[in-house]
Amino acid sequence: MLTTVRIAGTGAAGGPADGGPAYDADNPSASGRDRRRPAVAASLPATAPTRGIQMADRVLFVCHANLCRSPMAEYLARRLLAGGTVAVASVGTDAVEGLPMHPYAADLAAEAGDDPTDFRSRRLRPEHLAGATLVLTATRRQRSVCTALAPAVLHRTFTLRQFGRLAAAAEPPEDLAGDPLRAAVEAAARARGRLQPATPGADDLRDPIGGTTADFRRCAEEIERSIRPLAALIGAAG
Numbered sequence: 001m002l003t004t005v006r007i008a009g010t011g012a013a014g015g016p017a018d019g020g021p022a023y024d025a026d027n028p029s030a031s032g033r034d035r036r037r038p039a040v041a042a043s044l045p046a047t048a049p050t051r052g053i054q055m056a057d058r059v060l061f062v063c064h065a066n067l068c069r070s071p072m073a074e075y076l077a078r079r080l081l082a083g084g085t086v087a088v089a090s091v092g093t094d095a096v097e098g099l100p101m102h103p104y105a106a107d108l109a110a111e112a113g114d115d116p117t118d119f120r121s122r123r124l125r126p127e128h129l130a131g132a133t134l135v136l137t138a139t140r141r142q143r144s145v146c147t148a149l150a151p152a153v154l155h156r157t158f159t160l161r162q163f164g165r166l167a168a169a170a171e172p173p174e175d176l177a178g179d180p181l182r183a184a185v186e187a188a189a190r191a192r193g194r195l196q197p198a199t200p201g202a203d204d205l206r207d208p209i210g211g212t213t214a215d216f217r218r219c220a221e222e223i224e225r226s227i228r229p230l231a232a233l234i235g236a237a238g
């Protein structure tokens with residue numbers, strides 16, 4: 001059973017006090033930090049060197065601070081893709097290096113049998129993008145930051161919810177002799193023409209920061225719904 005962690009007041013790492021604001025359904029960065037801190041693209045030039053870094057069979061999850069959404073996605077994907085050859089990692093466009101996972105997110109990971117004790121936040125760098133086969137971001141803003149930082153990743157960078165819809169609509173991968181993850185990404189990309197354009201907000205994963213444990217659980221459930229079609233495509237390709 002999930003153990004609720006009580007943290008007085010509000011802050012970057014804790015939830016609200018009793019009676020505080022709930023999950024912000026309209027703002028993908030409910031904490032408002034996007035407006036207070038510069039994006040990583042402003043501090044790291046898009047021309048930063050990435051040569052000499054080999055692209056691995058890896059899914060990279062990206063959110064704002066690498067404390068809530070992307071760590072939950074990393075741990076969920078590790079379980080859903082268990083037994084395969086795909087590695088997973090997570091970073092934040094505006095992360096402070098070396099912070100532990102948000103307590104509510106850590107509770108959910110522990111509840112599922114994972115040990116998040118050693119998790120530490122990482123700030124997005126060009127080499128993280130160059131080393132990923134698939135980049136999945138929490139929001140459209142973070143997708144834009146990634147593609148500005150490393151334009152070469154444009155065709156393999158999606159928001160998590162966007163890719164989940166594409167993967168769910170995709171035909172089984174055609175190139176079964178190739179790499180399963182790359183085949184899954186290509187199959188999902190081909191599904192674009194079969195889907196009606198989504199409303200802009202449908203591509204953003206809402207930020208549970210400042211919310212309750214129930215808000216974090218709802219966010220994790222939404223992440224899992226978006227990752228499961230990817231796992232199915234990889235399984236079909238493998």
